[in-house]
Amino acid sequence: MLVNLIRKELKVKYTASVLGAVWSLLNPVVFLAVFSFVAAVFRNRVPDFPVFLLSGLLAWNFFANTMQGGASSVIDNANLVKKMAFPREILPLSSVGVALFDFGLQSAVFLVFIGVSGHGFHLPELWLLPLVLVVTIVFATALTLWTAALNVRYRDVGHLLNLALLVWFWATPIVYQGWLVQDKLESIRILGFDAWVLYLLNPVAVIVLGFQRALYGVVVPAAGEDPVLPLISLSGQAGMLLALLGVSVLLLFLAWRSFFHRSGDFAEEL
Amino acid sequence: MTTAIRIDGISKMFRLYRERPTSLKQRLLVSRSRSEEFWALRDITFDIAEGSSMGLIGHNGSGKTTLLKCIAGILRPTAGTIRYHGRLAALLELGAGFHPDLTGRENVYLNASFLGLSRRETDRIFDDVVAFAELEDFMDNQVKFYSSGMLVRLGFAVAVHVDPEVLLIDEVLAVGDESFQRRCLDRIRRFQADGRTIVLVTHALDVVRDVCDEAVMLDHGTMHAIGTPDDVVRTMRHRMLSDDPTFVPEQGSREVEISGVAIESEGGFRDTVRPGEGLTITVDLRADVPVTDAAVSFAIVSGSTNHPVLEGKTSELGVSLGPVDRKKRVRFRIPPAPWVSGTYFVTVGLDSADGRLFHVQTQHYPLTVPDVDHAVHALAARPTVEIEDL
Numbered sequence: 001m002l003v004n005l006i007r008k009e010l011k012v013k014y015t016a017s018v019l020g021a022v023w024s025l026l027n028p029v030v031f032l033a034v035f036s037f038v039a040a041v042f043r044n045r046v047p048d049f050p051v052f053l054l055s056g057l058l059a060w061n062f063f064a065n066t067m068q069g070g071a072s073s074v075i076d077n078a079n080l081v082k083k084m085a086f087p088r089e090i091l092p093l094s095s096v097g098v099a100l101f102d103f104g105l106q107s108a109v110f111l112v113f114i115g116v117s118g119h120g121f122h123l124p125e126l127w128l129l130p131l132v133l134v135v136t137i138v139f140a141t142a143l144t145l146w147t148a149a150l151n152v153r154y155r156d157v158g159h160l161l162n163l164a165l166l167v168w169f170w171a172t173p174i175v176y177q178g179w180l181v182q183d184k185l186e187s188i189r190i191l192g193f194d195a196w197v198l199y200l201l202n203p204v205a206v207i208v209l210g211f212q213r214a215l216y217g218v219v220v221p222a223a224g225e226d227p228v229l230p231l232i233s234l235s236g237q238a239g240m241l242l243a244l245l246g247v248s249v250l251l252l253f254l255a256w257r258s259f260f261h262r263s264g265d266f267a268e269e270l
Numbered sequence: 271m272t273t274a275i276r277i278d279g280i281s282k283m284f285r286l287y288r289e290r291p292t293s294l295k296q297r298l299l300v301s302r303s304r305s306e307e308f309w310a311l312r313d314i315t316f317d318i319a320e321g322s323s324m325g326l327i328g329h330n331g332s333g334k335t336t337l338l339k340c341i342a343g344i345l346r347p348t349a350g351t352i353r354y355h356g357r358l359a360a361l362l363e364l365g366a367g368f369h370p371d372l373t374g375r376e377n378v379y380l381n382a383s384f385l386g387l388s389r390r391e392t393d394r395i396f397d398d399v400v401a402f403a404e405l406e407d408f409m410d411n412q413v414k415f416y417s418s419g420m421l422v423r424l425g426f427a428v429a430v431h432v433d434p435e436v437l438l439i440d441e442v443l444a445v446g447d448e449s450f451q452r453r454c455l456d457r458i459r460r461f462q463a464d465g466r467t468i469v470l471v472t473h474a475l476d477v478v479r480d481v482c483d484e485a486v487m488l489d490h491g492t493m494h495a496i497g498t499p500d501d502v503v504r505t506m507r508h509r510m511l512s513d514d515p516t517f518v519p520e521q522g523s524r525e526v527e528i529s530g531v532a533i534e535s536e537g538g539f540r541d542t543v544r545p546g547e548g549l550t551i552t553v554d555l556r557a558d559v560p561v562t563d564a565a566v567s568f569a570i571v572s573g574s575t576n577h578p579v580l581e582g583k584t585s586e587l588g589v590s591l592g593p594v595d596r597k598k599r600v601r602f603r604i605p606p607a608p609w610v611s612g613t614y615f616v617t618v619g620l621d622s623a624d625g626r627l628f629h630v631q632t633q634h635y636p637l638t639v640p641d642v643d644h645a646v647h648a649l650a651a652r653p654t655v656e657i658e659d660l
Contacts, residue, residue, distance in 0.1 A: 004383040012371045083366030085343035085358075086384045264346035267339070268284060 002090050006097035009069075013098070024102040025109060031057055035175050046177060046228050047221040051119045054110050055215035056174040056208040059132075062103035063140050063204060064165050069095030070144030071151045071158050078270040088263035089256070092148040096141050114215065122217025124234060131238065132210035135245045139203055142251035149262040152269050172205045173230075178212070179219075182230040203247070206240050213237055274320040274436060274467040275341060279350035282311040282336055282491075310336040311491045314350070318484075321465040323458075325478035325499055327506050328488035334471045337488065338362070338440050341469060356435025359385050361425055363440065368421065370414035374405060377413050378428055385432040395431040402453070403427035423450055430457050437461060440471045455481065475503045475574035476612055504613065507573050511633065522620065522629035526561050526594055530554035531618050531635055536606070542638045545611070549604040549637075553618055560595035563623040568602055571633055573613035580604065582653040585623065589655040597660040607651040609639040 014020040035053055039046065046052050073091040074081060081088065114121065151157040173181055185195035200206060212229055213219075219229045232240075286306045311333045318324045326334045339345040341352055342360040367384055368377045378399055382392040400406055403423040408416065416424070429437065437458075458481060461468060472478060478485050478499045485502035487495040487509075495505040532552040535543040543549045553566050567583035582602055584591055591598065615633035622628065 001383045001386075004380050004389075008369060008372060008376070008380050011376065012369060080367055080384070082344065083360075083362045084384050085360065267344045 001086065002093055002097065005090055005094040006101065009094055009098045010101060021102075021105060024105055028054060028057055028061065028106055028110075038175075044176070048117070048119045048216070051114055051117065052177075052212065052216050052228060053175065054113075055212045056172075058103060058106050058110060059136060059208055059211040060169065060172065060174050060204070061106070062099050063136065063207070064169070065099035065102060066096050066140040066144050067147060067161060067165060069098055070140075071147040071161050073144075074148050074152050074266055075155075075158075075270065081266050082270055088266055089145065089259055092144045092259070093141070095148075096137065096144060099140075100137070110215075119216075121215075125213050125217045126215075128210055128214035128234070128238060128241070131241050131245075132207060132214060135210070135241050135248060136207050138245065138252055139207065139248040142248055142255045145252070145255040145259040149259045152262070152266055168202075168204060171202055172208050173212075174208055177228045178205075178209050178230040179227040183226075200240065203244055206244050210237060210241050272320045273317045274322070274356075275318040275352065275354040275469070277314055277316055277318070277337075277341070277350070277352050280311055280314040280337065280340055280347045280352060281309060281349040282333075282340060282345060283348040284308045284310055309491050311340070311347070311488075314488075314493055316486060316493070316496055318467060318469065320467055321462070322484060323462055323468040323470065323482045325482035325485035325502075326469065326471045326488065327473070327475065327478055327485060327502065328494070329510075331490075332488040333491040334488055335362075335440055336491075338438055338469065338471050342438055354436055357386055357433065358436040358438065359429040359432055359434035360438040361429045361440065362438070366425065368413050368425070371412060373412055374409040374416070374424060378409075378424070381425075381428045382432055385428070385434070387432050395433075399424075399427045399431045402431065402457075404450075419447060419450070426454055426457075430461070434466070436467045436469070438469045438471075441473065475506060479503055479574070479612065500613075503574070507613070510576075520629075520631050520634070522627045525559055525626075525628050526555055526557040526564050526620055527629045528553060528618055528620055528631060529556040529597070531616070531631070533616060533635055533637055541636055542640065543609055544640060545609045546606050547609070548606045551602040551604070551616065551618075553600045553602070555594055555598045555600065555620065557594045557596060557598075560593055561622070561628070562593045564591050564594050564620060564628060565623065566591065566600045567619045567621070569617040569619075570637060571615050571617060573615055573636075579614070580607075580651065580653075584655055587653060587655050589657065591657060599658050599660055601656045601658075602653045603656070604653045605651050611639045613638055 010021075014023070017023060019026070032050055032053060036049055039049055070092040073095045074088065077091055080086070081091075147157055147161060151161075181199055182196050185199055188195040190198060209230065209232075213234070216229065219231060220227045284307075286308045314333075314337060326337060328334050336345065338360070339362070340347045341354070342358065342362065344360075344362075367381050369380065372380065375396075378396060379389065379392050382395070383389070387395075400409055403420070403426075405420060405424060408420065413421065413424075455477075458468060462481075468481075470478070470482060482499045485495075485497070485499040486493060487502050487506050489509065494509070495502045530552075531554070532550075533541050534550050534552070536548040536550075537544065551568055553568070555564070555566070557564075565583055565585040567581070567586075569578045569581045571578050582604075584600065591600070614637040616635040616637055617630065617632050618634065619630040620628040621630075
C-alpha cells in the first residue's frame, strides 16, 4: 500500500510536467549556481565548493521536503481519508518515501559527480554515510508524523513550518563552513554553556555535518589554510550521530503514538 | 446463524463550532464553550447476521451515513464498539479514493491496495474489473476525464472484485444507467448467494424491500425501527408523510363528501392487486346540498418513490357525474396492468368544475402489489367509469 501510495504521489507530482523527474535534479543545480555566485562575491573560498555545498544541501533538501510534504500529506489526501479506511500513518510515511526518492536520484548524480570531479571519496569518513542516512530518515519521519497530525487541526502548523524551515536552514552550516561557527562560538559562553555545544544541539546541524564529513571528507582541505569543517574527531562525530539516533528513535515512538491517537478524528476534522 | 457485524452501543458526537478554532491563536483565545455537541448517533445496538443484507433507511441527517462510516472504520465512534471479521469494502461516494490525475488503471491498483490487495492479486482481478465496468477503452485515460457514471462503475467494479466478506454501499448505485444498475443488483444477489454480508444505505425504499433481508430505520440518530424490510419501510413511510408540512390528510368544504372507498382487485381481494390484474376503485359520495358540477378523481401513488403511477378524473375521462343529491357511487375500473410490487397509496378527491375543493383524502387508502419485481413505471391504462344513483 505504501509503495503504491508513493508511486501515486510521484506520478501526480511529475505526470503533467514535460521534464518530470529532471526538475528534482534541476533544483540543486540552481542552488549550486546561486550560492557559488554568492560565495564568490563574499570571497569565501572553499576548495571544491560544489562538493561542500551539495553534501549538506541534498541532506537538507531531503529533510525540508519530507517536512513540507508530510505536513500537508493528510490534508491533501482529504478525499481518501474521508472516504476510505486505511492506516493513516502511510500518508506522512509516503511523503518520506517521495522525498527519499528525490534524494536518491540527486545523490546518485552527486556521487558520480564526486568521483568524476576529482574530489574523490575519503575512506574512513565515508563510513559515516550509512549511519547519518539512517539518523536523518528516523528524525525526519518522527517530526513529520507530528506536524502531519497537528496540521489537520491547526492549519498554522503549515505556515509556521515554512518560516521555521527558513530559520533552520540558516542555523545549519550548509552554505557557510561549520568551522567558522566553531571558531566564533567556542570562546563564548551562554548561561554557563559553551555556545558551540548549544549550536550542535540543532539536530539538523549534526546531520548536515555528518553528511559533509562523510562526503566532503576533509576537515582541512588545503594545508596552511583555515579548516572548512569543524574540528571534531571522526569518532566524536559518530558519537553525536549515535546519540541523535537514540533521541530520534524515542521521538519516533512518541510521535507515532501521538499520531495514532489523533488519526481517529482526521475524517471529521478535515 | 453467526453474527457478521456486531454494533454495540454506538454513539457518535460531533462538535459543532460556531466559528471553528482551526488556528492556534483562536485555540488559545477562544474557550471550548463556544462549541456545541451534536449527537449524530445515540446508542445504536444491533447485529447483522452473516450472509444477510441489512438496509439502513432514514431521513437526510438521520445518521445513516455516519453509522456506515463508523462501521467502515473511517469515523471513530464516541462510545460503543463495532466488531466484524474478514475483509470489508466500502463504497461511500462517487469516485471515492480515486485520484483525478491518475489513469483508470493506476487508480484500480491504488484503490485495490487500499482495500488490502497485493499487486499480484490486483493483476488477477484487473481484467474482470475492467470488463464489469465496461471501460476497456478508457483505462489509460486520467480519471478526471471520466463521467460520473464511469466513476461509479469503476468504483463498484473494484469494490465487488476485491472479494470482500462485507460490502458497505451508500447510495452510490443511483448514479449508473439502468443496465448497469441491473448488473449491480445481479452482482449483489450473487454476493448474497455466496453467503456474504451487505449493508446498504439508500433512499430508494423499493431497493430495500427488494434486496434486503432486514432493515433498520434511523431517526435523528436513534434507532426508530428494526425488522423485516416491509415493516420498516411502512414505518418510514408513515414518518415521511407525517413530517411533511404540506401533507394534510383530509380537507375540503364537505358540501359533498366521500363517505366510503373500496379498492378491490378482479380476483376479489381487498386492497391488493397482483401484477397483470384489473382493479376497481369504488367511491361513495354523499351530498347534503344538491351539487351539479362535482368531479371525482383518484391517484395511485408509489409508496417508495412518492410519485403517482396512475391518475384519473371523471371529467377528464369524459364522464359527467350529473347532479349529486343524497348519495352516489362512482366506480373506476382499471384494466389489467403490469403492476410493480410494492406498497401504494390511493388519494381520492372530490371537486367542482370551477376548482372548489369539496373533499380530498390524501394517500388514505393503501394498496399492496405482492410478488417481487423492480423499478416503478407509470402504467398505460385507461380507467372507465360507471355511475349509479343509490
